[in-house]
Amino acid sequence: MGVMKQIDRLAALGLFDSRVPRYTSYPTAPVFSPNIGLTSQQRQLAALDPKVPVSVYIHIPFCERLCWFCACRTQGTQSLSPVESYIGTLEAELALLADTLPKGLRMGRLHWGGGTPTILPPALIHRLARAVKDVFAQTPDWEFSVEIDPTLVDRDKIAALAAEGMNRASIGIQDFDPLVQKAIGRQQPYEATLACVEDLRAAGITSLNADLVYGLPHQTPARMADTLDKVLSLKPDRIALFGYAHVPWVAKRQKLIDETVLPDDQARFALAGQSATAFAEAGFQAIGIDHFALPDDGLAKAARSGHLRRNFQGYTEDICPALIGIGASSISRFPGGYVQNAAATPAYIKHIEAGHLAGARGHEMTQEDLMRARAIEMIMCDFALDREALTHQFGALTAGLDADLDQVVARFGDLVSLTDAKLEITEEGRPMTRIIASLFDAHMPADAKFSRAS
Numbered sequence: 001m002g003v004m005k006q007i008d009r010l011a012a013l014g015l016f017d018s019r020v021p022r023y024t025s026y027p028t029a030p031v032f033s034p035n036i037g038l039t040s041q042q043r044q045l046a047a048l049d050p051k052v053p054v055s056v057y058i059h060i061p062f063c064e065r066l067c068w069f070c071a072c073r074t075q076g077t078q079s080l081s082p083v084e085s086y087i088g089t090l091e092a093e094l095a096l097l098a099d100t101l102p103k104g105l106r107m108g109r110l111h112w113g114g115g116t117p118t119i120l121p122p123a124l125i126h127r128l129a130r131a132v133k134d135v136f137a138q139t140p141d142w143e144f145s146v147e148i149d150p151t152l153v154d155r156d157k158i159a160a161l162a163a164e165g166m167n168r169a170s171i172g173i174q175d176f177d178p179l180v181q182k183a184i185g186r187q188q189p190y191e192a193t194l195a196c197v198e199d200l201r202a203a204g205i206t207s208l209n210a211d212l213v214y215g216l217p218h219q220t221p222a223r224m225a226d227t228l229d230k231v232l233s234l235k236p237d238r239i240a241l242f243g244y245a246h247v248p249w250v251a252k253r254q255k256l257i258d259e260t261v262l263p264d265d266q267a268r269f270a271l272a273g274q275s276a277t278a279f280a281e282a283g284f285q286a287i288g289i290d291h292f293a294l295p296d297d298g299l300a301k302a303a304r305s306g307h308l309r310r311n312f313q314g315y316t317e318d319i320c321p322a323l324i325g326i327g328a329s330s331i332s333r334f335p336g337g338y339v340q341n342a343a344a345t346p347a348y349i350k351h352i353e354a355g356h357l358a359g360a361r362g363h364e365m366t367q368e369d370l371m372r373a374r375a376i377e378m379i380m381c382d383f384a385l386d387r388e389a390l391t392h393q394f395g396a397l398t399a400g401l402d403a404d405l406d407q408v409v410a411r412f413g414d415l416v417s418l419t420d421a422k423l424e425i426t427e428e429g430r431p432m433t434r435i436i437a438s439l440f441d442a443h444m445p446a447d448a449k450f451s452r453a454s
């Protein structure tokens with residue numbers, strides 16, 4: 001089928017009109033309830049099995065510059081004093097966690113995200129790392145990943161992170177074109193990014209991810225081609241390519257984006273396709289809806305063996321069943337549900353200073369929720385819903401999906417195939433993945449104002 005024909009068909013099925021979640025969790029964070037908070041958090045932390053290692057996520061909600069396109073929970077600061085005081089609050093939260101968690105719990109993974117963790121000077125990097133390691137002993141195969149802003153990092157910071165054990169890194173790039181950068185309020189020279197990558201490799205980083213965004217103002221095929229060349233010349237192991245989510249009603253700073261120069265539906269679709277082709281030609285394997293990885297990278301191996309998972313950071317090969325989120329707006333995932341810390345930094349600080357943890361919203365999972373969460377995760381990771389595996393895990397409950405499966409087939413026809421064993425999304429149907437996943441979402445709010453599906 002020609003490109004135009006495929007796009008028309010997908011458009012008629014709602015590709016450009018649908019507003020659906022990205023399913024980094026199910027249920028998604030917007031439907032968490034304020035009735036599930038501190039009490040649930042304390043109970044679920046205390047109930048963790050100390051023999052099973054956890055993942056730990058720490059959120060640093062500060063940046064030196066605020067990029068206009070960005071929908072992350074973060075605030076701009078020109079001074080280090082709120083950052084230093086925030087590290088003190090994280091230390092206090094970690095001490096509260098130590099009082100609540102079972103003794104002997106270890107971490108298999110540590111991730112620092114944001115915002116911009118590399119806003120921390122070396123002394124604060126060491127302080128925070130020490131506070132985490134005081135509470136969580138490390139497993140022998142412990143991994144430590146950090147989100148790096150190439151324009152706000154230097155050799156001393158990289159050396160400090162490496163000394164604390166950082167072995168993976170993710171750098172923000174978004175786009176290298178000067179006109180695009182100007183239109184998103186983000187200046188980032190290629191040379192500075194290259195120097196950062198060289199420093200990271202010299203410091204022993206074996207897995208390097210680069211974040212890119214398509215659908216930004218002024219992006220054209222020619223400018224994108226140049227960005228893609230530059231990104232590939234940095235030799236990342238993984239690439240995340242996100243579709244620009246324009247949600248100025250959520251992220252107020254996006255009001256600075258000139259909507260008249262945003263690529264339209266067809267142009268966005270073409271930019272995504274052009275990028276995927278360039279990555280494939282460079283030897284990258286496509287992973288899920290928005291990631292690419294070299295065949296030897298752990299993410300590609302996990303995808304090939306059916307062990308890819310989805311969490312708040314996107315796709316992962318992380319197998320730890322629990323994730324403890326620390327810091328403002330961080331979400332913890334427990335075997336029985338989710339709890340999110342107070343989202344605004346001042347509110348988060350108030351909770352911790354009052355001497356208790358900061359859980360403010362959440363969701364406790366029923367068996368039905370757990371079954372649907374796994375079904376949606378399978379669709380997002382494998383483009384397939386393995387009915388046999390689900391039935392093996394959840395028994396008769398899985399029959400509750402039959403009506404949804406019929407609806408998917410009725411709506412998407414030969415873009416999917418359904419057998420007793422599994423539902424599969426065809427290559428051509430893949431752009432519809434989030435929309436198909438949403439048909440299994442029993443918590444989808446009627447008035448949802450999510451970002452677009454394409």
Ligand SMILES: C=Cc1c2[nH]c(c1C)Cc1[nH]c(c(CCC(=O)O)c1C)Cc1[nH]c(c(C)c1CCC(=O)O)Cc1[nH]c(c(C)c1C=C)C2
Pocket residue numbers: 020021022029030071072073113114115242243244245246247250312329331343449450451452
């Ligand atoms: C690094 C930044 C983050 C990205 N996702 C998250 C973070 C911290 C996780 C996250 N994103 C949203 C929520 C919900 C509630 C909240 O606390 O704000 C959480 C926990 C919402 C959200 N994120 C994006 C949008 C458009 C929204 C609003 C609702 C929706 O449309 O789903 C956009 C977005 N954020 C990130 C990416 C990669 C991305 C879009 C591709 C990173």
Ligand SMILES: C[C@H]1O[C@@H](n2cnc3c(N)ncnc32)[C@H](O)[C@@H]1O
Pocket residue numbers: 069070071072171172173174211212213242243244245246
């Ligand atoms: C953590 C990563 O999330 C991506 N990111 C941040 N904000 C948005 C948005 N509005 N739309 C798409 N991607 C976004 C950037 O690529 C960043 O590096």
Ligand code: SF4
Pocket residue numbers: 062063065066067070071072074114115116149172
């Ligand atoms: S893209 Fe990174 S540096 Fe820019 S505002 Fe978002 S978190 Fe901060």
